[in-house]
Amino acid sequence: MSQFEPTPGERSLAELSPSALESFAETVRGGVVTPGDPSYEDARTVWNGLVNRYPAVIVRCSGVADVVETVGFAREHDLDLAVRGGGHNVAGSAVCDGGVVVDLSELDGVRVDREHQTVRVGGGATLGDVDRETQLFGLATPLGVVSKTGVGGLTLNGGVGHLRRKHGLALDALESVDVVTADGTVHTANPDRNADLFWAIRGGGGNFGVVTSLEYALYEVGPEVLGLFVWYDAADASAAFDTFREYADDAPHESSVIALYAYVPELEEFPRDRWGDPAVVFLGCYAGDPADGETEFDALRSVETPIVDLSGRLPYTGLQSMLDPDYPDGRHYYWKSIYVDECSPEVVDLLVEYGADSPSSLSTVDVWHLGGAISEVEKDATAFWQRDRPYMVTFEANWDDPTANDENVAWVRDGIADLAALDVASGGYGNFAGFLEDPARNVYGDNYDRLVEVKRRHDPENLFHLNTNVDPA
Ligand SMILES: Cc1cc2nc3c(=O)[nH]c(=O)nc-3n(C[C@H](O)[C@H](O)[C@H](O)COP(=O)(O)OP(=O)(O)OC[C@H]3O[C@@H](n4cnc5c(N)ncnc54)[C@H](O)[C@@H]3O)c2cc1C
Secondary structure, three states: OOOOOOHHHHHHHHHHOHHHHHHHHHHHHOOEEOOOOOOOHHHHOOOOOOOOOOOEEEOOOOOOHHHHHHHHHHHOOOOEEEOOOOOOOEEEEEEOOEEEEOOOOOOOEEEEEOOOOOEEEEEEOHHHHHHHHHHHHEEEEOOOOOOOHHHHHHHHOOOOOOOOHHHOOOOHEEEEEEEOOHHHHHHHHEOOOOHHHHHOOOOHHHHHEEEEEEEEEEEOOOOOEEEOOOEEEHHHHHHHHHHHHHHHOOOOOEEEEEEEEEEEEEEEEEEHHHOOOEEEEEEEEEEEOHHOOOOOOOHHOOOOOOEEOOEEEEHHHHHHHOOOHHHHOOOOEEEEEEEEEEOOOHHHHHHHHHHOOOOOOOOOEEEEEHHHHHHHHOOOOOOOOOOOOOOOEEEEEEEOOOOHHHHHHHHHHHHHHHHHHHOOOOOOOOOEOOOOOOOOHHHHHHHHHHHHHHHHHHHOOOOOOOOOOOOOO
């Protein structure tokens, strides 16, 4: 697109009658941002610098009524509708070319109910917003591992974090949601009301409507937890992964560990003479009393002499934001995932081979130990299908050089394809799903047909289709 050509947002806006836009803007209390407005550039920008889309109308919703109006406006004018929670999806599905964006970022309120040990969270809140409030009372709900991520996208597709083996997925802690469906109706969905919608929302992603608030169960966590963060030379990869496998086989549910192939960052906490060296890292948390866990990670901390061992007690909120600086806004990102039934030597060889060949030293290959509370829920109890997989492998390409886009994307795709060729690997996680190019059944498995039924009831025209789509047709 040359700088003189109209953008998709400008073109689409030009087709709307000014009076239609004006009367819509009068019905909305939040800001309505269109191309040319001073805040347009900021409003259309998402976390992944690879994403550059031009919506026609962005609505900074101030409440549920704004969401209802915006959904109706998009439907009436036959425009694509994107939903923005925290804006952190790698695929950039929070924005669309030429369509309407329901921007929920102002719906970020958090209220803890101490009596019932629950927290009510706005659909545009971030994980950091939630942890900050719940930790005032020594409570937490299971979310993810980077505080700037949005609760909306993370929870609706699963939500794996440092508490996953003890307390399950983020969606397992959900007790109730408020959701605006495609016809503009506001529903409360929980086990007793609109149970089909509640089932579908827990794992079916953004397919069923705009979730304006979420209520989660809270558990006693922190304020201090025991964190694991130990770095070994990549030459010790084989011994490190052997230890990881043995440890994972009978780890307690309190313990959730990720093994990563990474490169030593240029940060003060790391020995300067090792900066840039390839490494194998264990990152995790013991989500019980830190005193009980003091020796829990001994085996993982003594594989060989580490490059550095930063493990120890720390505030839960510190653990939850520890990785934030690694994922700045505007960098280029492309991430994909696949589940594996065993962390077999074949799998490890592949991970190490790809880790060593990564085009960017900011990239990582991660093995998440799952199981525990996640696999104690039946596979069809919620729409989240992949519960019985003990490990998930994610390839995270992170890079700054815009001329290196193709090789970084290819690195991830080739790595996932090579793993997929092994008998033990299949499926994919909806929150680490590249540019959403894979078939929906890859994520939803055998729950897909039931998702289609619920979709037909609540979104027969597929208004909410900018996601890993459940196609009502
Ligand atoms: C730095 C970083 C760290 C991450 N760490 C983890 C992790 O530890 N664990 C994990 O499980 N995932 C993790 N993820 C993946 C993350 O869960 C997804 O990227 C998720 O989509 C982000 O949600 P969001 O609301 O910020 O995204 P957005 O880009 O705003 O939304 C993505 C999509 O989700 C849907 N959506 C979002 N909010 C709503 C809503 N309120 N109502 C209806 N639909 C909605 C829409 O379809 C939207 O297009 C991480 C991502 C990043 C960028």
